Amino acid sequence: MMQNVHLAPEIDEDDLYSGYNDYNPTFDTEDLENDVAFQEAARTSHGRRPPCRPSLEPDMSFFLFKDGIARPMTAVHAAGYTKAAMRGSSFDPLGQARGPAPPLETKNFDSSEEKIRQLEKKVNELVEESCIANSCGDLKLALEKAKEAGRKERVLVRQREQMATPENINLDLTYSVLFNLASQYAANEMYAEALNTYQVIVKNKMFSNGGRLKVNMGNIYLKQRNYSKAIKFYRMALDQIPSVHKEMRIKIMQNIGVAFIKTGQYFDAISSFEHIMSMSPNLKAGFNLILCYFAVGNGEQMKKAFQKLIAVPLEVDYDDKYISPNDDPHTNLLMEAIKNDSLRQIEPNWLCVEVVKASHYVELANDLEINKATTYLRQQDFNQALETLKMFEKKDSRVKSAAATNLSFLYYLEHELAQATNYADLAVNSDRYNPAALTNKGNTVFANGDYEKAAEFYKEALRNDSSCTEALYNLGLTYKKLNRIDEALDCFLKLHAVLRNSAQVLHQIANIYEIMEDPNQAMEWLLQLISIVPTDPHVLSKLGKLYDNEGDKSQAFHYYYESYRYFPSNIEVIEWLGAYYIDTQFCEKAIEYFERAALILPTQVKWQLMVASCYRRSGNYQKALEKYKVIHRKFPENVECLRFLVRLCTDMGLKEVQEYMTKLKKVEKLKEIREQRIKSGRDGSARSRREGNVAGDTNSGGTKGERLSVKLKAFPGTSEPYESSTSKEIDASYVDPLGPQAERPKTAARKRTEEDDFADEELGEDLLPE
Template structure:
């Protein structure tokens, strides 16, 4: 950032008795000194006065200096601006160093406040650091040591001010600061600030501008900084994905895979291929994902031989970190397989799952291949192809215990949907025994008890599941249903509200919460819940009819009529809506208007007494 030019300082002389007063800017010009000679006339420069008295020369310019005194005289000494202690004296080195230390302290304060979330305080500290840095430059110029001005400090001050603006939610000001630093051409590393500018544009959802800034930063990054170049390319790809330019994004991710492949980039490449619907590119990118080397710590191989066989090995932080990395990579691979499997063969989605399973097994990911098989079984369930799902799930009888338990959970649910409670209970019990720490197993067993009418036993299992995983939505919802079956409406409502706090768009929980509020006599809150539910199902005649009935309870006849009319438009066979509308016109003594609704109700249910 360009700093304002240092102000010109004019030294001021110190006034002394019997001498001339020198001046600076803003002072009156000096008066001509007149020393009266003998006889009362003014003395001249040729010694017309007393021979022992020195007369200062009259200056034609306001220079502020006196002529040197003659030898043997008692004239005044010149007023020197560099005299120690003078008001206009040049700043000392100690003063400059103290001011520089103050600038560094302000920079640290700005960084600390920004990290603590005090964006306004960070901006104030950064602005003060910028002002003091400009003052330091002016002092160094005045001292004649302008070559000692630190460009690194000036750059740090500018970057700190831009970062403070970002932290304070002032992206426009931050962009202005970064742009000025780049345009100044004083700092060779200023081009990397385009990374910050790209991040600001990305947060503003201006993805085209973000990609442009990151591409310019990539051009300025030397090849030696490989990691920075790869991260910048990854950011470019993500910006292009957000902009919907999947072909360009796949090119950016493909370039990364050529220079430094990693699981996340390969996963993004798979998603771009899926978004474009290019089956061949899906296969190629998935194969590249499987070719990325796994996280294996070769340096630790053979260490177990150095340990005593009877002593357990101490936890290894490096090994734990590698395992966490590998778990993350496995998640990318499994998500990619689930995403592309139904798209590889649109006419036969099962072939896509089979291809992914074969590729995983060939690459040595046997556990992930089993997960894909489970996903295939779930897809059969979604397509209501129960026989095929059961056949796949029973293949897991030869798998390890955890996979058998997961397959048993699905089998238990499947038999429960078919009404085969004994078979469902058998699989649920096996799940709990094979994997006692599985929330899915506990929820599955609770579902069987709830279907049998054993609400208390089901509630206990749901509570056990919530102790293992408090955020399990299935356990919360089913526990609410169990409480409602036991008549614990307040507790059921609390569970539904807790679920809606974690998952605000859960439509079934909204319906239960509204119904429970209605039963508890809180009609106003019931209206709120059904109104929210209406945003998820705007044309559901049942929700509209129920909302109209609640408005009628509150005495809002106009709103009730509007809701029931809209419900009738969505479903002309809803008896509750037809009955309410007919009764509404009867109450208004508009019998002609009521007749069509009663006739429609009679056609729907000719034997209904109403």
């Protein structure tokens, strides 16, 4: 609506600006909204206002009219616009004075052509969204978008056909939709659907380049290990790709060669790779060619293939190959490639080193020589390794540092600290910024006990390379030696942030918390550790010990039992399990563990006495008697065994009681004599003690007695003499190895004397000491 537009009234020719203050109420624009005639004129034939669209015509409302001729406004003086300015002026609301405006072209959104264009746009958007989802890793969403794009594209084709304009079908859009759908099927490992979709494209003659997609079909067959079909489709694709596309043809031939290797057709694979190396040589084809010649056992051709491989430019700068990995990421990749080179896993053929020296990869020869020495180390040929590494003593400083570092570590492993120190110094002096050299130097200083200085070398290595985990680990160990526990913990926690699954780091953290007397934290870290090494018996027994100290017997038993299951030879674990069953009144189960301990330590009478005591406590006196007799035959001087034999024979009314009493008397007499000799030796003169005469006599006497006892008996069924226990095992007063027996409920049976109490035992006068 045209409001606040002031047009010029008719004016006198002499005064162009006269009549502005005259007012004609006919042209009052404020009442136009209520003017029926004006509103009818302003409406379109459809009964609605025309849409407000921008016009290319200038807005004439800002022009003045004189006798029907538009005149531009001027700024000579103020126009003095007021409501009265409209009075007496001629008003042309429809702009008839200017002539009719050209009609605006309106866009019909309901037309079929517009709907088709919108649908095409939607299909393109869905294809783009599918590709974006695939690049983000959301393969399921990518497939859903691709399917939806396919459905809408088919609707679009049907609409085109209904309009009888099939020539306007967008073949590029159809191709992109089908190709994207097949790709998404393949990405989701729906290979049958992907192959069917590719077949639709390949069989359609309207797609001129569809035959190239047989390469994709060959890739799918290769993934399905259907190598014969993969080769067939690769060859068909190769026939349809013109020779101008050289790079694509080379890649297809390389895939054919790989498929032949998979099927064991090495000669066909050799033909493919030889053709590639003659047309467009590359590293992968050259390496595969070497493998094929190795597989057919042709060593001479293998060397020639290696020479071809060496001739391929790597496009890597070797000027600063021995600098720190932090300074050049490409160097790190190169060194990693050399370290894990699959070629040296084929056979130890050092002729390749000479070939490399004669090529433009001469800088790699040094690394091959060092790897050669490393291989000698794996073969435990230390002399050859040393000779190879010593060749670098006159090389460039950085190469010399790398070789000296390996030599230092080699001597360190051989416990030759002097040589290890010399080569560690050589490595550090050759390259002060080599973190491995500094770490080795710290190791040699650590081995000599100078922990403060070792810590300085480790810290310097970390300053040169903050990712040197060996230096950080050794620094933590050094702080532990220096009793700087907090700093050691800080080192291992930092290391844990880098090596999340390192068992050694987790064990060190748990051990430090144990030193700090924080068992809960120690158990937490040990639980993390057994999630990585669930079969480590040492960690399991450590957890059992911590839980036992905390009073949680059930958890302690669980971890001790798991430790015993994986390593049934740990005496501490065996003893704890046996004691656990005795405490829980299951002596029969404890026998199994004490018998195993007796097998592990057959010369210690302690475990066999425990087995006999378990039989006795469980009420199986006959078995206990037999076991004590066996123990007595192996250890005839054991006082504890003889005392129990006397007791059991007395309770069971056996005739052997007198025999065992006599033996007990003799053994106790011999024990008393030995104790007197030891006592007299301690009370000797100072000169005798310095010269060791008295002690020597005493030891020789004890040794003689032990030798006599060794000759008395042998192990049952063998001729080998037993090894007697020490003097500590022969004690005048017997203590039950299983501890005091738990008090049992009282019954109506006759009251028995405690089995271990010999105070009330009536012995004959012949058993009394003389």
